[in-house]
Amino acid sequence: MSFLEIRDLHSGYQGSTVLQGVDLDVDHGQVLALLGRNGVGKSTLINTICGLVRASSGSVLLDGRELAGQRPDVAARAGIGLVPQGRRVFAGLTVTEHLEIASRIGRDGTWDRAAVLDLLPRLGERLSHRGDQLSGGEQQMLAIARALLTNPLVLLLDEPSDGLAPQLVSQVGTTISEIVQAGTAVLLVEQDLRLAFSVAQEVAVMDKGRIVLREPTMDFRADSTRARRLLGVG
Numbered sequence: 001m002s003f004l005e006i007r008d009l010h011s012g013y014q015g016s017t018v019l020q021g022v023d024l025d026v027d028h029g030q031v032l033a034l035l036g037r038n039g040v041g042k043s044t045l046i047n048t049i050c051g052l053v054r055a056s057s058g059s060v061l062l063d064g065r066e067l068a069g070q071r072p073d074v075a076a077r078a079g080i081g082l083v084p085q086g087r088r089v090f091a092g093l094t095v096t097e098h099l100e101i102a103s104r105i106g107r108d109g110t111w112d113r114a115a116v117l118d119l120l121p122r123l124g125e126r127l128s129h130r131g132d133q134l135s136g137g138e139q140q141m142l143a144i145a146r147a148l149l150t151n152p153l154v155l156l157l158d159e160p161s162d163g164l165a166p167q168l169v170s171q172v173g174t175t176i177s178e179i180v181q182a183g184t185a186v187l188l189v190e191q192d193l194r195l196a197f198s199v200a201q202e203v204a205v206m207d208k209g210r211i212v213l214r215e216p217t218m219d220f221r222a223d224s225t226r227a228r229r230l231l232g233v234g
């Protein structure tokens with residue numbers, strides 16, 4: 001049995017069904033990259049897993065516990081962590097305040113303030129800065145720190161490279177690898193294929209609200225013509 005098991009999941013927005021029966025497993029100790037063209041439903045899947053978008057049918061089992069249709073706070077307590085698209089840090093709150101709030105959400109575990117500042121030392125130098133005083137890279141680190149403080153079993157990362165300079169993107173890759181080594185599984189939505197390929201053991205490709213392919217990253221990279229066709233890139 002996989003750690004996170006998604007079966008025949010449907011969800012969407014008023015008047016439009018986006019997820020049309022998603023089946024996907026994420027295993028212990030794994031980074032799984034979720035790829036696909038714009039608008040195929042990757043963010044909708046992430047947001048349905050964590051309860052921000054309500055599942056209309058299907059199943060999201062985390063370590064044997066059913067989460068489909070549950071509220072976001074229930075999903076967080078069960079062990080789903082989210083680094084949302086666009087980071088969503090609060091402009092008027094300091095780094096310290098963000099970390100304090102996050103510590104009260106989710107589960108107890110080894111990720112406490114000292115551990116996340118050890119992983120992301122730059123944040124330690126910015127504790128009194130407000131969200132709107134941070135660079136894009138620092139905001140991304142804060143979004144990751146906040147999610148880790150909930151001690152997730154599975155961390156959902158929605159386009160963490162978005163808007164970051166190449167050097168910072170590779171730093172995000174290193175951080176993701178360290179998080180997985182510490183025992184958290186990762187589902188990574190990413191347009192930056194270099195980042196996705198560098199950290200993920202496997203890739204899953206989404207199209208029109210379904211998973212249409214899943215295979216080891218090495219095999220996916222080996223057929224670049226098919227990869228380009230599936231992802232709609234140059």
Ligand SMILES: Nc1ncnc2c1ncn2[C@@H]1O[C@H](COP(=O)(O)OP(=O)(O)OP(=O)(O)O)[C@@H](O)[C@H]1O
Binds near residue numbers: 038042044
């Ligand atoms: N809040 C919303 N209300 C209504 N429709 C939405 C909402 N969010 C997304 N959609 C629609 O759902 C579909 C899937 O969008 P989604 O953001 O999940 O795709 P995606 O694969 O993550 O794309 P991208 O890479 O552009 O973020 C799109 O047609 C989008 O317009």
